[in-house]
C-alpha cells in the first residue's frame with residue numbers, strides 16, 4: 001500500500017477512559033445530527049423511512065442517549081481518558097441542546113425534490129455500529145489483533161456518511177432509469193403472475209434476479225480497465241471489518257443500484273418482497289465484510305458468506321477476479337468463478353496497484369488514472 005504505516009493502535013481497556021471518550025464523541029455528534037433531523041425533516045430525512053418512525057420513541061431514545069453520552073464523557077475525563085475526544089463529545093451534546101434538544105418541535109412541511117438521508121445515516125450508524133463492534137469483539141476474528149479504530153477507519157466512516165446522505169440521489173436516479181428507460185418492457189401478465197406466487201418464491205426470485213445483475217455488473221467492473229478504476233476504491237482497504245465495505249466510489253452505487261432495479265421493476269415485485277430484500281441485503285453487505293471468523297458449513301453453497309467475500313477482496317494470487325456475486329454463490333458456481341477454500345482465509349487484502357489515500361483523490365482516481373495511463377502510453 002502507498003501510505004506509510006503509523007504506529008499500531010492498541011486495544012482499549014475498560015477503565016482507561018478511552019472507550020467512554022469515544023462513545024461520548026460518537027453519541028454527541030449523532031445527537032446533533034438527530035436534533036437537526038427533528039428540526040428540518042423536509043431536507044434531512046428520507047421520505048420512504050418517515051412513515052415507519054415512532055417519533056415519540058425516537059425522542060425518548062435520544063434523551064436517554066444524550067444523558068448517557070454526557071455521563072460517559074464526564075466519567076472518561078475523571079478516569080484520565082483522552083480529554084479532546086471527550087471535550088468534542090460534551091461540546092456536541094451542548095450544541096444539540098442549544099439546537100432544541102430531543103423535544104425540539106417539528107412543524108408541517110412540503111417535501112422538496114432534493115434531500116439528504118441524515119436520518120438513515122444516524123440510525124444505520126448507531127445500530128450497525130453498536131451491533132457489529134460488539135459481534136466483532138465477542139466472536140473469533142479473522143484478524144485477531146485488529147482493533148475497531150484500525151488504520152483507515154476515518155476514511156471508511158466518511159464514505160459511510162457520504163453514501164448514506166446521498167441515498168435520495170441514488171433512489172431518484174435508479175427509479176428514473178428503470179421507469180423511463182424500460183417502461184416499454186413492462187408486461188402486465190408477467191407482473192400478475194409474479195404477484196400471485198408464494199412469498200418465499202418471490203423472495204428467492206428477487207435475490208436471484210438482483211444477483212445476476214450484480215454478477216454481470218461486478219465482473220464487468222473488474223474486467224474493463226476504465227470501470228476497474230472506479231471499483232478499485234472498494235478493493236483498496238487492506239483491513240476488512242463492518243465499516244470497510246462502505247468504501248465505494250460515488251459512481252458505483254449509482255450504476256449498480258440503477259441496473260439492479262431494472263429486473264425488480266420489470267418483474268413487478270410487491271412492497272413486502274422489496275422490503276424483505278432490502279433488509280436482507282443491508283445486513284448481508286455488512287456481515288460479509290466483517291472481521292468475524294465464522295464457519296458457515298453447508299450454508300456457504302447457499303448464501304454469500306463472510307469467508308466468500310473476504311476471498312473476493314483477497315490480494316492473494318489464487319483469488320484475484322473470483323467470487324463476484326453479492327447474495328448467493330449460484331452464479332459464480334455456474335460461471336466458474338467460485339473460489340472458497342474451506343479451511344483458509346486470505347493472507348492479505350487490497351489492490352495490487354495502489355490507489356490514492358484520500359477521499360478526493362479516490363473520487364478523481366477514475367479520471368486521473370486514465371490521464372496517467374494515456375501519458376504513459378504516449379511516451380512509450
Ligand SMILES: [Zn+2]
Nearest residue numbers: 218222231235
Ligand atoms: Zn470487486
Ligand SMILES: [Zn+2]
Nearest residue numbers: 234245289309
Ligand atoms: Zn466488498
